[in-house]
Amino acid sequence: AQEFNPLDWRSVPEMDDQIVMKIGHSVNMEWSSHTAVLKRFAELVGIYTHNEIRAEIFPGAQLGGEVEMIQQARQGALHVGLPATNNLAALAPSLNVFILPYLATSTEEVNYLQDEITPFLVPRVIDEAGVRIVGWENSGWRAFFYKSDDPIEAPADLAGLKMRVPPNPIMIASYEAWGGNPTPIAWPELYNALQQGVVEGGDNPVTDVIGMKFNEVINRMTTFHYTILTHPIVVSEVWFQGLSEEHQAAILRAGEEATDYIRWWQPLDEAKWWDKAREAGVIITAIEDETEWLEKARAIWPDYYETIGTDGEAVVQRALDILAAYPGE
Amino acid sequence: MKFLRYVLFGLAATGLALMVSALFLQVVSRELRWAVDWTEELGRFSFITMVFLAAAYGTLTKSHLRVSVFSDFIGRKIGVRKIDFLHTAILLGFAATMAYFSWYNFVDGLRYPNTSAALRFNQNHLFIGMSLGFAIIFALHLRDLVVLLRGGELDISTKELGDE
Amino acid sequence: MNDVYVILLVLFPILLFLGLPIYAALGITGLAVSYLTDAPLIFATQNVLNGLDKFALLAIPSFILAGNIMQKGGITEDIISIFRHAFGHIPGSLGIVTIFSCMFFAAISGSGPGTVAAIGAIMIPSMIKAGYSPEYAASVSATGGTLGVMIPPSNPLIIYGIIANVSIADLFAAGMLPGLFTAFLLAGVAYVLAIRSGAVIEIDHSIERQSIWCLIWKAKFALFLPIFILGGIYSGIFTPVEASVCAVVYALVVSVVVYRQLTLPGLRAAFENAVRLGGALMIIVACSTLFATVITLERIPQDVVESFSGITESATLILLLICLMLIIIGTFMETISAIIILAPILVPLVVSYGIDPVHFGIILIVTIEIAFLTPPLGVNLFVASQIANIKFERVAVAILPYVATLIMVMLIVIFFPQLSLWLPETLRSLR
Ligand code: NA
Ligand code: NA
Numbered sequence: 050a051q052e053f054n055p056l057d058w059r060s061v062p063e064m065d066d067q068i069v070m071k072i073g074h075s076v077n078m079e080w081s082s083h084t085a086v087l088k089r090f091a092e093l094v095g096i097y098t099h100n101e102i103r104a105e106i107f108p109g110a111q112l113g114g115e116v117e118m119i120q121q122a123r124q125g126a127l128h129v130g131l132p133a134t135n136n137l138a139a140l141a142p143s144l145n146v147f148i149l150p151y152l153a154t155s156t157e158e159v160n161y162l163q164d165e166i167t168p169f170l171v172p173r174v175i176d177e178a179g180v181r182i183v184g185w186e187n188s189g190w191r192a193f194f195y196k197s198d199d200p201i202e203a204p205a206d207l208a209g210l211k212m213r214v215p216p217n218p219i220m221i222a223s224y225e226a227w228g229g230n231p232t233p234i235a236w237p238e239l240y241n242a243l244q245q246g247v248v249e250g251g252d253n254p255v256t257d258v259i260g261m262k263f264n265e266v267i268n269r270m271t272t273f274h275y276t277i278l279t280h281p282i283v284v285s286e287v288w289f290q291g292l293s294e295e296h297q298a299a300i301l302r303a304g305e306e307a308t309d310y311i312r313w314w315q316p317l318d319e320a321k322w323w324d325k326a327r328e329a330g331v332i333i334t335a336i337e338d339e340t341e342w343l344e345k346a347r348a349i350w351p352d353y354y355e356t357i358g359t360d361g362e363a364v365v366q367r368a369l370d371i372l373a374a375y376p377g378e
Numbered sequence: 379m380k381f382l383r384y385v386l387f388g389l390a391a392t393g394l395a396l397m398v399s400a401l402f403l404q405v406v407s408r409e410l411r412w413a414v415d416w417t418e419e420l421g422r423f424s425f426i427t428m429v430f431l432a433a434a435y436g437t438l439t440k441s442h443l444r445v446s447v448f449s450d451f452i453g454r455k456i457g458v459r460k461i462d463f464l465h466t467a468i469l470l471g472f473a474a475t476m477a478y479f480s481w482y483n484f485v486d487g488l489r490y491p492n493t494s495a496a497l498r499f500n501q502n503h504l505f506i507g508m509s510l511g512f513a514i515i516f517a518l519h520l521r522d523l524v525v526l527l528r529g530g531e532l533d534i535s536t537k538e539l540g541d542e
Numbered sequence: 543m544n545d546v547y548v549i550l551l552v553l554f555p556i557l558l559f560l561g562l563p564i565y566a567a568l569g570i571t572g573l574a575v576s577y578l579t580d581a582p583l584i585f586a587t588q589n590v591l592n593g594l595d596k597f598a599l600l601a602i603p604s605f606i607l608a609g610n611i612m613q614k615g616g617i618t619e620d621i622i623s624i625f626r627h628a629f630g631h632i633p634g635s636l637g638i639v640t641i642f643s644c645m646f647f648a649a650i651s652g653s654g655p656g657t658v659a660a661i662g663a664i665m666i667p668s669m670i671k672a673g674y675s676p677e678y679a680a681s682v683s684a685t686g687g688t689l690g691v692m693i694p695p696s697n698p699l700i701i702y703g704i705i706a707n708v709s710i711a712d713l714f715a716a717g718m719l720p721g722l723f724t725a726f727l728l729a730g731v732a733y734v735l736a737i738r739s740g741a742v743i744e745i746d747h748s749i750e751r752q753s754i755w756c757l758i759w760k761a762k763f764a765l766f767l768p769i770f771i772l773g774g775i776y777s778g779i780f781t782p783v784e785a786s787v788c789a790v791v792y793a794l795v796v797s798v799v800v801y802r803q804l805t806l807p808g809l810r811a812a813f814e815n816a817v818r819l820g821g822a823l824m825i826i827v828a829c830s831t832l833f834a835t836v837i838t839l840e841r842i843p844q845d846v847v848e849s850f851s852g853i854t855e856s857a858t859l860i861l862l863l864i865c866l867m868l869i870i871i872g873t874f875m876e877t878i879s880a881i882i883i884l885a886p887i888l889v890p891l892v893v894s895y896g897i898d899p900v901h902f903g904i905i906l907i908v909t910i911e912i913a914f915l916t917p918p919l920g921v922n923l924f925v926a927s928q929i930a931n932i933k934f935e936r937v938a939v940a941i942l943p944y945v946a947t948l949i950m951v952m953l954i955v956i957f958f959p960q961l962s963l964w965l966p967e968t969l970r971s972l973r
Pocket of ligand 2: 872873912913914915916917918920921
């Protein structure tokens, strides 16, 4: 909380007839890729609208949980949100396509998929949830964090561990496919639950694990690539439609540029969090061969096409076609 | 009234019992390594519904918390009926607003479902319980209004169920 | 001063003074502010419902239920007999027992109202039955609840640790000594107040004639409950919230199978109490969430805090000012909301004065807990007055000596940073 703030979204001066853009998110940390992308977005909106739109940011779930904030955005009480894709999927099922385990296996592929499939998803998500996706933030690959003498290497290693899984049906099913014990524990209860051994671990990007101080109550992390935590920047469609064309264009431009910015910033930041994890004494291992993980997890896909929508299989096919056309690095 | 009281209590107590059972099952299933993932959701949903029904039950049994020092004092000066009348009028408006807008949320939620992860339950249906709770609160205050308009006095709470 | 401030400073107090139910006063104020700020009212009702969608809240009605089942099932009586036998001649013995029960319970519960619900549901009826005044019984229980968040684990300290970027383990260690110190101080106040108010139990000769070991043996299943709860949590079988329902199941099994005292009407009465008290409390929590959201959207707490920076150069003075403001803000916000909204602004401010954020975390907790004991929004007070079945303003008066004691604790915590910082520093040097 004491670091220098390089982005000065707060410097937008107050003026008469100014439009206030209320941004809500659920992160408590002053600096993380979530907060950085929104601060950049807020700053750019101020610049491109000649300060006619001024942002106010409400962090730390002050206004409610992520799903709740999206409902507020749909109703127009909040204007911008940054929900985790798996949480927004509770309202906008189309986004479940991103949750399918092992859909894309590198950050570059994920970025390419986001860029190519978003124009197709935008009208669907507006219809499903009343919010417009204007940009993306990636928080990094979900990694196992846990307390154990031995590292997780094969899916069979999960059998001995009780793992907390986010409330998303596809993620729960992935664990079951690996033979794990997915346990529903509310996120705010997780620190105590880990400390007392109610669960031994869970999976989250390193930023969350260290940001939530879980390093105090676990000893290991293991990286693999079953899914990446992403957050779409979403704008209330009711509010967006009430803006002038110039303002709408400015919002869309700010969304795109904030996405580009955070794709540069996040990997640099994530490297620092891995350093912090190592300094905190967390033993970090990587799963070298992910074949067994991938095969078992991909086998559940057909069961979950319908959670994406009645045309779920076609949506998945579209995503696969895009990935097949990925030009490579 | 006695009928309504039994029904409301029955529903709220069922919600509470469901909540306790769901969370207890969560502990048991985790120990036995059964893959049960819906217990947390059932517990939360039962709890939320229970609260709104219990709030209506609280109105029926007049057990809501209030600061009554000043209103008792004013009541002695200008008459308890005037205070009761004012309370009833304000609460009617409040309960009506809450019942209407929570119902509106339910209807809006049919168009925009909020699907839970494990039970695949549209969580906006919980607004039915909220709307029902406030609708009953509205009806109870409406009854108070009728009593007051007829020149009667509002009854004082009866705490224990069954000692009527 | 804009319209929103007028609503908050004029409408809200008027509604309270008129004697409307507190949930309605909070809800009406929230609706009025929503309307004024062009927030759709559909959002307001959504916020009320989502205010209940917090997992930790589930513990409150189930602890109340567990306490009621224990009482109807005869379990409570056995425990009280032991205390009567051992300490019955000491004035306020049951009050002192309440404080120390809260202290032990605090080691499993991370929430203040949860602690009041769990211990109060057992101790308040017992104290009243033993001849103490309901005000005494309720106020000592409401106060004991403050230990729930000082002694680890503590939900508010976890949130604070994440916001302030300090170790939660350090915060937990820092809360330990002030928590124990507060417990002994409060027990002392309970003793003095008992002498003054005559809260002394009559000697019950039927109990005096039995040996203490006999009483302990008779109460073995009752005495096993805390071991069951603490053991279950520390061996990782259940979380503190789940512990509340395990307590219900344990109380049911013991009442039905062992004591065979729990009748169907008794069970119904236990549920009736839990529904009535739980409903009355939780609807207040729900409506206070709307209240907190609308004042946050208007940036009122943030503006108040920001007006503090640069007001003085003295670290002590700024802490005292912050505490004063927290007590005022805490009169109408609950702990977790207050921390989430204020800590991000307060922490950089106090750090710039050279104050250790761990130390400040404990100050923050103590101060906000004081606000839990003060009307209009004092959740601990509400829980205790509901269980004691008396008007909460009577408890609000009876609790003043405890509030004064806690303010003294707050000052001691401020002026003696070592009370908070010694233990975490020592533990760190051992690592
Ligand atoms: Na505690
Ligand atoms: Na208060």
